[in-house]
Amino acid sequence: MAERNGYETKEHTVVSEDGYILKLFRVTSSQKGNSGKKQPVYLEHGILLDSDIWTFIGHRSLAYSLADDGYDVWLGNQRGNPYSRGHKTLKYTDGKYWDFNLDTAMTNDIRPVLKYIADETGMGGSIIYAGHSKGNTLMFMYASEYPEEAESLLKGIFALSPIAYMEPQLHIKLGYTVLPTLGKYLKAFGIKSVFLHPKIVQRFLLFICPNFPHICEFIVYLASGKPAQFKPDDLLNFFGHFPVTTGKFRKFDYGRRKNAKVYGQNEPPEYDLGKIKVPAYLLYGKNDIYTSEKAIKRIYDELGSEKKILLKIPEDNDEEKYQFNHNDFFYARNITTFLYTVMRKFMQDDLQPNGE
Template sequence: MVERHGYNVKRHSTTTDDGYILTVFRVTSKSKEPTKFPVFVQHGIVTNSANWVDISNRSLAFRLADEGYDVWLGNIRGSTYSNKHKSLNVNMPEYWNFNLDTMAQKDIPSQLKLVANETGKAGEIIYIGHSMGTTLIFMYASEYPEETRELIQGLVALAPVVYLNGVPLIELVKPLASLIIKMLNIINVKGLLYHEVLVHRLFTNFCKNVAPIVCGQLINLIGGKSVQFSPEDLPLFTSYWPGGVSIYPLEQYLQIAQSKKFQKFDHGKRKNKKIYGQSEPPTYVLSNINVPARLLYGTQDGLFLPQV
């Protein structure tokens, strides 16, 4: 997609200390070299970095490259371009044994350090995250504020996700979603939607030939109506969406909604005591974040509710 629209793209990889091999794409303009600082862009849940290059010249990555920024597109473990591991594969339940805390502690710094090392501009990177990409940077930056400061100069949160209590869509699906996750755990199914060729064919066929209106309305329900996303964009969108996801980040989001706290994964009182040294999961202290942050959200976003 990148080269088709007339931009340069280069694939880089980094391996986390628990063996996950992550892919980060560098996107630059063919007409000029980057003149500004690096921008690292992190996608949301069940998607990947294609999210930032899929609507031609309206795409965020291309707009940033045209402005002279050095653009880097991250991919979280389990997603399409980061589904490799040193000793595991996606068909093994063990591969999917990670939650939001794990990705925040390992994937985010691993990718940011890659960008810092390749550009030589540690401390100058701007982090742009969307949805889950904002959750992860808030978790990382609140736990490791000094390290964060050494890597980035600031962050931009698109459709930020921290507290989920009271969000109508979450409240609606929470009982059924919790039951489904419990059942998947019982039958040892830890990863979802990672058979991507089959999944994308099904979604593309359904959305293009069977019920394009239904697919469009589903996107509007979740993300809010947008003039930036047209019906013509739908086939390309379903060619890469959805992507692989572990059940544990989904479960953790439900826990956050239920507890009304921005907390670490709740393993149950006994295991919490062993892991955290206390029966309840610790909460993330957002006031620890010591880099400038800008929050951008849509008032019609079905997964966002301003907290007062």
């Protein structure tokens, strides 16, 4: 995709402490100039997705826009997605491969990747982190669990569709109820994983989406919210790369007995957002079906960052046809005008590299 759009990518590999082989992509602009040391920007995807979300809508893609602006762009891939399915000893078809939670993914994926980028670029303390959805959840966990380390590596955080506390719409809540039970039945029948063969899914959708586009658009609605900003031309691109809340933001709940062994208490400890000191920009959409302005305001209020911004995208525009949903932050029709302009201003005004 990068080559098709006139960009170059270089693959980097980071091996986590627990053996997962993670792939990073470093994006280089074909435009001349900006040959000096560039400020690194690290982009982290959300759940069920991969680094392709930052590149798949052609020149409207965030990775290309940042590269053209002169930034050193790094794309992350969390364990288990198609780019990061390697392991030193396990196969991704092994059940044990998938025996991890967000806490272990944060500690063993986010931490070493950020350190790797700092070492490769020599720009520790100047890295800008931009995450979507779960990519923000992992960052909030990291920056609250290792606040001094986060400050030493990061210049600022862009949280796009930020998730820590969730207030989802009804059909998403029903999913929370049904999916764990479904998972137990699948496991009982020996089915260890789903979406492991994306090519089969893609072939199916190559038939469905052109012939019955409303079906695919409805799936986008279920997964993202009102598709007011969605371009039908992006349907195949989107699907081609798509493989019980407590009201608290806390570590994995193993159950009372194991919690006592792991944490030394019956209930899992909460992540303290007040420990986060890195400047944070929370950018959200009115039509997000996974959270609400109230839930995001709660994150904002609890953040310990001296510099923090809470902003609806699009800013100063309440027309319904322009309102962002959960996934519009990587594919919206007007993404360059409504999102990139805002990010660019904050990056230029507030987040220049250390020493500049």
